[in-house]
Structure formats: C-alpha cells, structure tokens
Amino acid sequence: MRTLTKFTVLASLAGTLALSACTSSDDADTSDASITLTNCGRTITMDVPAESAITVNQGATESALAIGAQDQMVGTAYLDDAIAPKWAEAYNGIEVLAEEYPDRETLLEKRPDLVTASYSSAFDDKALGSQDSLAELGVASYVSPFGCDDKSQRPEPSWDAVAGETHDYGVLFGRTDEANEVNRAMRSTLDELKKRNAGADKTLMWWDSKTDSPSVGGRDGGPQLVMDAVGATNAFHTLSGNWADTGWESVLQANPDVIVLVDAEWDPADAKRQYLESDPALRELDAVKNASYVVFPFSESTPGARMIDGAVRLSDALAKQ
Numbered sequence: 001m002r003t004l005t006k007f008t009v010l011a012s013l014a015g016t017l018a019l020s021a022c023t024s025s026d027d028a029d030t031s032d033a034s035i036t037l038t039n040c041g042r043t044i045t046m047d048v049p050a051e052s053a054i055t056v057n058q059g060a061t062e063s064a065l066a067i068g069a070q071d072q073m074v075g076t077a078y079l080d081d082a083i084a085p086k087w088a089e090a091y092n093g094i095e096v097l098a099e100e101y102p103d104r105e106t107l108l109e110k111r112p113d114l115v116t117a118s119y120s121s122a123f124d125d126k127a128l129g130s131q132d133s134l135a136e137l138g139v140a141s142y143v144s145p146f147g148c149d150d151k152s153q154r155p156e157p158s159w160d161a162v163a164g165e166t167h168d169y170g171v172l173f174g175r176t177d178e179a180n181e182v183n184r185a186m187r188s189t190l191d192e193l194k195k196r197n198a199g200a201d202k203t204l205m206w207w208d209s210k211t212d213s214p215s216v217g218g219r220d221g222g223p224q225l226v227m228d229a230v231g232a233t234n235a236f237h238t239l240s241g242n243w244a245d246t247g248w249e250s251v252l253q254a255n256p257d258v259i260v261l262v263d264a265e266w267d268p269a270d271a272k273r274q275y276l277e278s279d280p281a282l283r284e285l286d287a288v289k290n291a292s293y294v295v296f297p298f299s300e301s302t303p304g305a306r307m308i309d310g311a312v313r314l315s316d317a318l319a320k321q
Contacts, residue, residue, distance in 0.1 A: 034047060035171065037142075037168065037171055037172070039142050039143065039145070039168065040120070040143050040145065040148035040149065040150065040153045041148070041150060041153045042131065044140050044141070044142060044172070045140065046113070046114070046140050046172075048174070049072070049172065049173050049174025049175075050069075050072050050113050050114035050140075050172055050173050050174075051072055051113060052072070052073075052074045052110065052111060052112050052113050052114075053069070053072055053073050053074065053112060053113065053114040053115070053116065053172075053173070054073070054074060054075040054076065054077070054097070054107060054110060054112045054114070054115050054116075055073060055075075055076050055077075055115075055116050055117070056076070056077045056078050056101055056102070056115070056116070056117045056118075056122050056128070057078050057080075057117050057118030057119055057122060057144075058078065058079045058080045058081070058083070058118070058299045058302070059118035059144060059299065059302045059303070059304035059306070060116040060117050060118045060144065060304075061076045061079075061083070061091070062083065062084060062087060062299065062304060062305055062306045063116075063165065063166060063169045063304050063305045064116065064169055064173065065083075065087040065090050065091060066087070066166065066169075066182050066305035066306070067166070067169055067170055067173060067175045067178040067179050067182060067305075068090075068175060068178050069169070069173040069175060070090040070091070070093060070094060072173055073094050074094075074095065074110045074111075074112060075094065075095050075096070075097040075102070075107075075110050075112070076091070076094050076095070076096055076097065077096060077097045077098045077099070077100065077101060077102050078098070078099070078100050078101055078122075079265070079299075080264050080265065080297075080298040080299050080302075081263060081264055081265060081297045081298055081299050082297070084299075084306055084309065095110075097110070101122060101127040101128060102128070104127075104128055104129045107128055108137070108139075112139055113138075113139065113140065114139070114140045114141070114142070114172060115128065115134060115139060115140070115141045115142075116141070116142040116143075116169075116172070117141075117142070117143055117144070117147070118143075118144045118146075118147050118302065118304070119143070119144070119147040120143050120147050120148060120149035122143070123141065123143070131143075140172075142168065142172060144165055144303065144304070145161065145164065145165055145168075146161070146165070146221070146242070146302075146303045157220050157221055157222075157224060157225055157242075157303070158225070159186070159187075159190060159225060159229070161303070162186070162225070162303050162304065162305075162307060162308075163183040163186065163187075165303065165304065165305075166179050166182050166183055166186075166304075166305050167179045167180070167183065169305075182305055185308075186305075186308045189308050189311070189312065190229055190308070190311070193229050193230055193311055193312070193315050194229070194231070196230070196315055196319070197230070197231040198230050198231065198232075198314075198315040198316075198318040198319040199227065199230035199231040199232025199233075199314070199315070199318050200231045200232075202232050202233065202257045202258055202318055202321065203232070203233045203234075203235050203254065203256045203257050203258075204227055204232050204233065204234060204235060204256055204257070204258045204259070204260055205235045205236065205251060205254065205256040205258075205259045205260065205287070206223040206227070206234070206236075206260040206262070206296075206301070207259060207260065207261055207262060207272055208243050208262045208267070208298070208301075209262065209264070209266070209267040210245070210267075211275055213245040213246065213247060214245070214246060214247075214248065214251065215243045215244070215245055216235075216236045216239070216243070216244060216245075216246055217234060217236065217242070217243065217244075217260075217301070218236060218237075218239040218240055218241040218242060218243060218244035219234065219236075219237045219238065219239060219240060219241075220240055220241050220242055221241065221242025221243065221303065222242065222301045222302050222303045222307055222310075223242070223243075223260070223301050224237065225303070225307065225311075226300075226301060226307065226310050226311045226314055227314070229311040229314075229315075230311060230314050230315040230318060232258075232314070232318065235251075235254040235256045236250075236254070248281070248282065251282070251285070252281060252282070252285065255285055255286055255287075256285070256286075256287050257286060257287060257292060257321070258287055258292045258293070258294060258318065258321060259276070259285075259287045259288070259292065259293055259294075260293075260294045260296050260314070261273060261293050261294070261295050261296065262296055262297075262298050262301060263295050263296060263297055263298065264297075264298035269293075269295040269296075273293060276288050292321055294313075294314060294317040294318070296310060296313065296314070297310070300313060
C-alpha cells in the first residue's frame with residue numbers, strides 16, 4: 001500500500017460570525033496560505049484544500065455537498081435516510097463505498113486526503129481506524145464538533161455552532177465563500193421563522209426511537225434548536241443531552257400537542273405511529289387522538305447544513321395543525 005502524502009491545512013473563520021463551535025479565529029494560522037484548523041482538540045494540517053475526500057455519515061456528506069464540494073469527493077458511506085433532493089444529483093455522482101462504515105482497506109484504496117464524519121465512532125478500530133493512525137499515513141480527518149469523543153470539546157448547542165461546522169467544511173475544501181453563503185441563507189431563514197412563530201403555544205414530543213423507554217429530543221441538540229427556531233416548547237426540555245430516554249408515564253403526563261416522528265431506515269415513522277395508535281393508554285394522548293404528527297427525517301434533526309430545512313419543515317407543518 002502506498003504511503004500517502006502529508007498535508008498542512010486551510011482557512012480562517014469568518015470574522016463576521018460569532019461562533020461557539022470547537023474552532024475559532026484564534027485557532028487558525030493563515031501564514032503563507034497554509035492554515036491549521038482545530039477540531040475536537042486535535043490540529044488538522046493540510047497544504048491545500050481537499051481534492052480526494054471521503055465523507056461518512058449523512059451529516060458529513062451533506063455538509064460537503066451544501067458547499068458544492070462534490071467534485072472533491074471520491075467516496076461516501078452511511079446514510080440515515082434519503083439525501084436531500086437538492087443535492088441528490090451531486091450525490092449520485094459519487095461512489096458509495098459501503099452501506100455503513102467501509103472497512104479500512106476499502107477506505108485507503110481510494111487514497112483519500114481527508115476523511116470527515118459526523119460521529120467519533122467512525123474512527124473506532126472496528127471501523128476506519130483511529131485518527132492518529134490515519135494521520136500517520138498523511139490522511140487528515142475531521143469530526144463534527146457535536147460528535148467529539150471528548151464531550152468537553154463539544155460546543156454549546158446553537159445555530160452559531162452549526163454555522164461554525166459549515167465554515168469548517170468551507171475551510172477544508174477551500175470553499176469559504178460558498179460556506180459563508182450557506183450560513184447567510186441559514187440566518188436569513190431563521191429570521192423569517194422567528195417572525196412566523198408557527199410553534200407558539202404548542203408543546204412537542206420529538207420521538208427518535210425505541211418503545212420500551214422512548215428516546216426523545218432533549219435540551220442540548222438538534223431537536224431543541226429546531227423547536228426553538230419555530231417558537232415551540234419541548235415537552236422534555238428538562239432532559240439533558242441531544243437525545244434522552246424517558247418513560248411512557250412521563251409522556252402521558254406531558255400530553256404533547258404534537259408528536260414529531262423521526263423517520264430513519266432503522267426505525268421508520270410508520271412503525272412509531274402504529275405503536276402509539278395500538279396502545280390503549282397512548283392512543284388517548286391528545287396528539288394521537290388528533291393525529292397531530294410531523295414526520296421528520298433523522299438527517300434534518302442532526303446539527304449540520306441541512307438542519308435549517310428541518311426547521312422550515314416543522315414550521316410549515318405546525319402552521320397547518
């Protein structure tokens with residue numbers, strides 16, 4: 001196997017944004033057009049923007065596609081649901097290496113200069129191998145700040161932190177102008193949603209998965225940010241974490257106005273709805289009796305460039321409730 005060339009990194013953060021993500025303008029070195037980027041406590045180094053990147057996890061793939069980096073990608077892997085239609089054509093031109101994580105040999109056969117992922121689990125020894133081992137081969141790697149293995153390195157959940165990750169992708173691919181435009185559009189949409197306030201006076205349960213102890217959107221992640229964007233109240237805002245387990249007794253007590261049913265390949269929304277409507281107690285919930293559901297792709301509740309589409313989806317749905 002050929003040893004890959006080492007790199008030395010990329011761009012500075014936009015001074016116009018006050019970002020609370022893992023990177024900051026203090027972390028970037030732009031001397032002599034070489035830039036270093038700090039990510040989850042690690043320093044990424046590259047000489048030039050990525051030209052043969054591999055993205056794993058849908059959030060990583062769509063963050064790259066959002067800034068138009070498809071021609072700089074040699075592979076993708078591991079979707080949660082369908083790629084957003086606006087990026088489908090670009091995505092279809094990129095090789096899918098595996099249904100989930102590719103093995104290390106498959107990854108290295110593509111000779112990547114950069115590997116990005118939404119979750120640190122991608123760099124487990126049973127998956128792609130550690131980031132240190134990839135760095136020894138000259139392969140840079142990046143994890144979503146929301147997925148840092150060391151939770152102390154994760155940013156406080158905010159739309160600014162989402163913008164920070166998008167800007168990091170602009171840095172890694174040499175597309176900071178495109179990333180800034182994605183963030184400008186996101187902020188403009190957030191302003192519109194705030195004025196619309198479609199979720200006012202509505203309490204939501206955001207149900208991700210499981211029926212024994214349902215996993216719901218907590219106060220520290222994508223679901224909370226999306227609910228905040230539309231003015232809705234999270235029935236489980238007291239639970240810490242992006243996702244948190246609760247009990248059906250708590251759901252009955254909360255009696256939410258609307259139930260968001262996350263739709264993912266491993267746990268489709270239809271199965272959740274059938275469970276609610278077949279349980280003698282749960283079918284007495286107001287949301288179930290009124291069929292007040294919103295079906296939501298998992299990918300739109302994960303922090304990243306696509307999450308603003310989820311906020312629009314939720315606002316539109318609540319406006320019709």
